[in-house]
Every structure is written in C-alpha cells, then in structure tokens.
Amino acid sequence: xxAKYELKLGAATREAFGKALVELGKTDENVVVCxxxxxxxxxxxxxxxxxxxxxxxxxxAEANMVSIGAGLASSGKIAFVASFSAFVLNKxxxxxxxxxxxxxxxxxxxxxxxxxxxxxxxxxxxxVEDISLACSLAGFTVxxxxxxxxxxxxxxxxxxxxxxxxIRAGRVKVPVIYGPDQxxxxxxGIQLTEGTDLTLISTGxxxxxxxxxxxxxxxxxxxxxxxxxxxxxxxxxxxxxxxxAETGCILVAEEHLVDSGLxxxxxxxxxxxxPCVMEFHGINNTYAESGLPEEVLEKYxxxxxxxxxxxxxxxxxxxx
Amino acid sequence: MTRTSDLSELQAMARTxxxxxxxxxxxxxxxxxxxxxSAVEILVTxxxxxxxxxPANPAWPQRDRFILSKGHAAPVLxxxxxxxxxxxxxxxxxxRRIGSIYQGHPxxxxxxxxEASTGSLGVGLSLGLGMAEAAKLDKSPSRxxxxxxxxxxxxxxxxxxxxxxxxxxxxxxxxxxxxNRIQLDGWVKDIMAIEPxxxxxxxxxxxxxxxxxxxxxxxxxxxxxxxxxxxxxSILIAHTVKGKGVSFMENNPKYHGVAPTKEEVxxxxxxxx
Ligand SMILES: Cc1ncc(C[n+]2csc(CCOP(=O)(O)OP(=O)(O)O)c2C)c(N)n1
Ligand SMILES: [Mg+2]
Numbered sequence: 404x405x406a407k408y409e410l411k412l413g414a415a416t417r418e419a420f421g422k423a424l425v426e427l428g429k430t431d432e433n434v435v436v437c438x439x440x441x442x443x444x445x446x447x448x449x450x451x452x453x454x455x456x457x458x459x460x461x462x463x464a465e466a467n468m469v470s471i472g473a474g475l476a477s478s479g480k481i482a483f484v485a486s487f488s489a490f491v492l493n494k495x496x497x498x499x500x501x502x503x504x505x506x507x508x509x510x511x512x513x514x515x516x517x518x519x520x521x522x523x524x525x526x527x528x529x530x531v532e533d534i535s536l537a538c539s540l541a542g543f544t545v546x547x548x549x550x551x552x553x554x555x556x557x558x559x560x561x562x563x564x565x566x567x568x569x570i571r572a573g574r575v576k577v578p579v580i581y582g583p584d585q586x587x588x589x590x591x592g593i594q595l596t597e598g599t600d601l602t603l604i605s606t607g608x609x610x611x612x613x614x615x616x617x618x619x620x621x622x623x624x625x626x627x628x629x630x631x632x633x634x635x636x637x638x639x640x641x642x643x644x645x646x647x648a649e650t651g652c653i654l655v656a657e658e659h660l661v662d663s664g665l666x667x668x669x670x671x672x673x674x675x676x677x678p679c680v681m682e683f684h685g686i687n688n689t690y691a692e693s694g695l696p697e698e699v700l701e702k703y704x705x706x707x708x709x710x711x712x713x714x715x716x717x718x719x720x721x722x723x
Numbered sequence: 724m725t726r727t728s729d730l731s732e733l734q735a736m737a738r739t740x741x742x743x744x745x746x747x748x749x750x751x752x753x754x755x756x757x758x759x760x761s762a763v764e765i766l767v768t769x770x771x772x773x774x775x776x777x778p779a780n781p782a783w784p785q786r787d788r789f790i791l792s793k794g795h796a797a798p799v800l801x802x803x804x805x806x807x808x809x810x811x812x813x814x815x816x817x818x819r820r821i822g823s824i825y826q827g828h829p830x831x832x833x834x835x836x837x838e839a840s841t842g843s844l845g846v847g848l849s850l851g852l853g854m855a856e857a858a859k860l861d862k863s864p865s866r867x868x869x870x871x872x873x874x875x876x877x878x879x880x881x882x883x884x885x886x887x888x889x890x891x892x893x894x895x896x897x898x899x900x901x902x903n904r905i906q907l908d909g910w911v912k913d914i915m916a917i918e919p920x921x922x923x924x925x926x927x928x929x930x931x932x933x934x935x936x937x938x939x940x941x942x943x944x945x946x947x948x949x950x951x952x953x954x955x956x957s958i959l960i961a962h963t964v965k966g967k968g969v970s971f972m973e974n975n976p977k978y979h980g981v982a983p984t985k986e987e988v989x990x991x992x993x994x995x996x
Binding site: 438440441442443444448460461462463464466467489490493494523524525526527528690692693694695698699702 | 751753754794819820821822823826827828830832833840841842843844845874875877878879906907908913914915
C-alpha cells in the first residue's frame, strides 16, 4: 500500500506558494502581496517582479505589514502577507488577533521556514509553535500542505476562501506525494493508504515520513492507514472518527511542539467521537538547534524510523 | 589577546577576525558574511579596548554588557569572543553544525557568556535598556553596548526603545548602528529608506555621533565621547561597507546571506592578508 508512493523530491512548498501567487496575480488584478524583506526567501519576489504596483515592500516590520495587509483586505483586495512563520506570527500576533481575526478580515497569511527543517539558521528562525498560534485565532482556517502540488492548489483556493487563512510552508525541498490531478478541498483530509491496525495522521513534511514508516511497518505485517490532514483548522472530524473506529489506534506525527499542535486537536475529536489508543510524536518542550536540515530532523526524531518506533508503541498499547 | 588601545594591534586583530569570519562561513557553507565583515572594527574596538570585561570571569556583575541585536552577524561575535578567550578558537569552524556551540545565531544555551540569544531582529535595544536600568539600580558602573543593523531599525520596537531611552535619560547605554546600507533583499533605500538618521535619533533624545565604522581611532574617540555624555543615551551611526575587506563582497547585496565557495574563501583570505 504505502510502497506505491515513490516520494521523488520536488520543490519546496514555499516555492510552490510563490508560483501560485503569480498565477493568481495573472488572473485577478485584485490580488496584492506584502513583504517584510524576505521576498527572495518566501518566493513572493516572483509576484513582485511581475506585478510591482501590487507588491508592497514593508521593510523589516512584520507587525506593520500584518495591519497594512488587513487594511488592504478590508478594502476589498485579496491580500497576502508573507514572512518566515516565526516572524509573521510572533511579531504580528496582536495585529492578527485584533485587525484580522477579531475584525473578521479575510487576510491570507503565509509563514515559510516553518518547523525545524530550516536547519542551519537555528531556533530564532524556526517555528515550532505556529500551528498552535494560528489555530488560537478564532475563525482562522489553518492549512499545512504536504508538497508542491497541494500547496499550489490550496493557495489558489485560500485566495477565494471567505475567511482569514494561515498557510504553513517549509524551506526545504520535499517529496511529491500527489499526482497533478489530485483534488484538494479545504477542511477535508486525504486518506493516502488503507490500513486496519493503526492510523498515522500527519501534516506537512511529516506525511512523507509516515508513508515511509507505513511501508516499513507493512513489511512487519502491520497494516497502517496514513492520513494527510492538510487542513488543521477546521479539522476533518469525519476522517478522524472513522479512523478511530476502524483502526482503534492513532499516532499523530508533526514537526511542531507536541503538546499544542495537530495531535491535541485530533485527540479532541477522538475523545468526542470514538475514544481509542493514541500516541503523539512531535517536538518535546524545546527549541532544537542549528545543523543540516536532515541532521536536525534526525536529532529531534522527525524521521520515518522514529515514527515507526512510536507506532509500535501505540500498537503495543492497543494490544494491551 | 589582552586588552589594548594600540592601533596596530587592534588592526591586526581586525584582520584575524576577518579571516576567522571567512573561514567559519566557508566551512559552514552557509551564513551571513556581509554584515559580519561590516561590524569587525566595531566589535574589535569594543572587545579589545573599550569594554570592561573578564573572559576568565564571564559572570562578573560589573562587566559591560554587549548585545549583537543583528544576530545573523554571529560569526564576528564568535570570533572576538574566541580571540578574547571566552570560547575555544579551534572549534570556530564547527559553525552551524549540529551540536556546535557556534550556532547559526547567538544562543545562550550553548555559550552562557553571551548576554542575549538573538536572531529575531528588533528586540536587542529594549533588552539592553533593561540591563542598563538594572545597572543603575545596582549603582554599577556597567555600560551596555548594542549593535543594530540599518535594516533592523525598520522594526517598530527599535523606536519604542529609542523613545524610552531618551525619556528616561538612560546614559549608560550605547547603540551602534552598522549603517552598511544593505539589508536582505537589497539596498535599504529601495526597500524602506531610513534616512535622515541623525535627525531621527536626535529627535528621540539621543546624543548622535557619526563615525567611520572602519576607522578604529575614530571609533575609540566616539566611544569616549559617548561615555562622557551624561543625561542622554548615545548612538554611534557607524558608516560602514557591507562585506568590508573582501573586494567581491563589498557593497554586494548577494553576500548578505550567501557563503563564499572554496575558491572565494582562498581569494578572500589572500585579500585580507
Ligand atoms: C524579525 C526578523 N525579520 C526578518 C529576519 C530575516 N532577516 C535576517 S537578516 C535580515 C536583514 C538585516 O539587514 P540589516 O539589519 O541591515 O543587517 P546587516 O546589513 O548588518 O547584515 C533579515 C530581514 C529576521 N532575522 N528577523
Ligand atoms: Mg545593513
């Protein structure tokens, strides 16, 4: 099942975001973009080059950028603001809360360089709390696409989504999971493999690790279902409740603080629907460190092998 | 090296620090050479002449405080700290590797002698104000030095700090603006112009000293003037060249955050001498 995924390396999700913006800009002159001196890193420079009059350079001033974006959005523009996830959310949080969420303004907020996979720059530029922060904004839709295909499609949908949206993007190139014709719907998770013994639920770059873990488990005779929750909020209750009922065991894996990200949100749904054994795989109460992305991911246990260890632990508990 | 006011010794140290920076970032294959090289004379003058500190006793309560608010220039700070004797010189080339004390941005978890973990721009001046106020409460002679980037001062918090310092007459803090005119995506004047600088800071109640940021004698005089200025915070607007000392990096926005190749490292080391 899981072996059917080739997982060939594709573009970074931040690059797909930049390309989607250019497409949007071409078809809709209402689309505007704000940057805070990171346009080459977030790939908004592609839009800036193509549509300079609709590109707003805010300097290194993320809080100001968020409120300017909110002003643009409240005046009928389809406004995107982008920076590293750590900066746009942390520096702009008050503005996101008051000018965007509380005011009901449909601003589109994109945070790149999320998680710890940015590598060498280290914790000040990493974002292990962005899912938590974004989900705590009432009314926000929170999206975390797994690959370039998902990002491209979901950015374009987000543009026309009636509410505020946060999109989580990564720095490094990631495996392509989806074919070019895959359909995505905001709020609907995607079941990638069938499975009866347990379910691996994930988002972003950990989905590929879950697929690899599922293939390894399959070789041991364990049948693992894999679900990509590209939309974290609103969460897909049906796909979770069904997995809980049918497999009776769920492991959530995420490149985020384990006690405030996707896992706790899945757990709430499980508790409210079909309670079952759950385990949580993520970053434990710390800020990681510098290193090559693959070294950092390995040290902080964000690999398929680590996911498989947690999966076996969950299964052992299920068997009692 | 022990502290000295001797110009030729300080200039020799500046060359050593430039070599360290190029070698470290070259070995790491990532990092920020431009803004490290522009701040070399500023940090050398502070660490080896102006600041009162004791590498053998980093927790000495009356030490002067140093904050590299533009934390991406970590290599210049790591070099002066290692050359001062705080941290091992022979590990400088582990910069940015997993487990290294020389993290991508200054990280107190790995180097406790650092006054601040930095890397998110815009916060260092406020942090320094807290340290300066604490020194006043403790009747300590400790002074606080904060190095800011010119792109960095686009952050609103910098101006909140500027207003506080002027209003509260925090005269034991010195800000040093590394005015190299380039930020991440290009020239400051094209992204969000910040001029007129001297007038802005003066309007916020600061004593403003404009100085050639690569002229050690001028920097020594400027720091002395700052120390002699009572009842006002001081800022050195240090006119610098991003990438200073390496011809192909000078005034070249590309080298904000791109490491030199092996060949470029050799070329750069030859130029620095
Ligand atoms: C809050 C925040 N936003 C964005 C960044 C990304 N960033 C790193 S360096 C830099 C440019 C800094 O320019 P400047 O202050 O002029 O530094 P220098 O020229 O001395 O390197 C940016 C935008 C950051 N580190 N922190
Ligand atoms: Mg600069």
